[in-house]
Amino acid sequence: MVLKGVHDNAGHQGQHRTLWLARQRFYWNSLEHDTKLYVSQCKRCVLSKTPEPEARAPLVSITTTAPLELVCVDFWTAEDVNNKSVDVLVVTDHFTKLACAYTCPNQTAKSVARVLWNNFFCVYGFPARIHSDKGANFESSLIAEMLTLSGVAKSHTTPYHPMGNGQTERFNRTLGDMIRSLPPRSKVNWPRMLNTLTFSYNCTRHETTGYPPFFLMFGRSPRLPVDVLFESVILDGENVDVSKYVQSMGRDLREAMSLAQQNAHQQQNKQADYYNRKCKGHLLELGDRVLIANKGEKGKRKLADRWESTVYVVVSKNCSLNTYKIRHPVTGGVKVVHRNLLMPVNFLP
Missing domain, CATH: 2.30.30 (SH3 type barrels.)
Incomplete structure (x- = not known):
């Protein structure tokens, strides 16, 4: 009753302040021990004051070895010039780092299914697995049925743990930075610029793989407006027939994919080592x-x-x-x- 009066009824202050209040009014041999124990076990203080979270588990990297082995999806939202929210479905291929961004009328499962089927599956091919958060739109029966019929597996992150879909989260930040850097006239119509922005992103060397996502997905470098303007030659000028071209492209692509996998593995280990230096906490046991x-x-x-x-x-x-x-x-x-x-x-x- 005494400790409740100097702690619970005194603003749930910390150990030192509560102990000071108690000492000003009472005395018994174990007063300091009892007071500190009472405050440390105060559930209201634990719920409201303990920093979240002190523990940090080691980083676990997802490894892929081929295009479309794992495709990650997420929604990104921003306001247009009329302060109206625009929903953008972001789709990234985990191995090649190819990123696509599609505006949607809303975030319903129906919109997700339509965009994935028409804009991604029927353009790039059907992935082995789709990875998302546990949003109702991604976990709906409609999406489950579509993926089952397509032979596509499904996985998801744990709730409120965006690092479980880290690649898409990183691209979301990059997309936001690219839109913010647009000239004012272009920024007004940023939803119309999504294809241009993602194309530019996919044509640029990715720091993780060391290759442009476009090249790893299609086996060739894209022709850009600047190439047409200055008549740049991306490939050698030899005239080859289709079969030789396919053989050459296959050889180059296999070499690039192998190097990209090695580079990605090195970057993941480097990031994990840096992250894991700050790991705290311990493994939990059954019954905890x-x-x-x-x-x-x-x-x-x-x-x-x-x-x-x-x-x-x-x-x-x-x-x-x-x-x-x-x-x-x-x-x-x-x-x-x-x-x-x-x-x-x-x-x-």
Whole structure:
């Protein structure tokens, strides 16, 4: 009752301030120990004050070896000149880094299915697997049926963990930077510039692979307006028949794909080493009690608790992906959450 009066009823202040208030009014032999323990186990303080999240699991890189082995999709949204939100479906090929951006009337599953089928599948071919977040549009029965009929597998990230779809997230930032850098007259009509911007991006050497995405996807360098203007010659001028051209292109493309895979692997290892230097926390064990970072509450985030109030229990783990299955203590429902969004709270009473 005493500690509740100097802590709970005094603004849930920290250990030092609470201890000062207690010492000004009371005394017993274990006052300091009891006060610090009470404050450290105060659930309201844990939910509202603990930085989110202190833990950082090691980075796990996705490896691909061929075009269209894995295609990542996500929505990117920005306002047009009339302050109206424009939904853009971003599609990236994980191996070649080829990126496409398509305006959509909305983010419904119907729009996603139509754009993927008409603008990507029927142009570039059907991928082995599609990867997205767990948005209702991407996880809908319509998308599932379309992919099943097409023989395309489906995977998704864990909730509120955008790094699970990192390549698309990075291109989203790049696309935003490219649009911001447009001259004012062009920026007004930025939705009409998407094809031009993505084409320019795909024709430029990617820092991860060392090759332009266009070349890795099609086996040749694109002809640009500047090439036509100055009569530049991208390929050698020898006249060859179709079969020799195919053989030559196949040989060059195999060599480029091998080097691109090596370069991508080196870059991924370099990025993982840098990221993993800052890893904190530890592996969770079965039976551990955990809180989930509060990412879903709407409204003013400055006033929201940093952690959800429900204490879950770890029931299984996937160490290779740094994900955990956790069970709700009342309903028994199970959800999969990335380690970066969990905080162990075995210390709570």
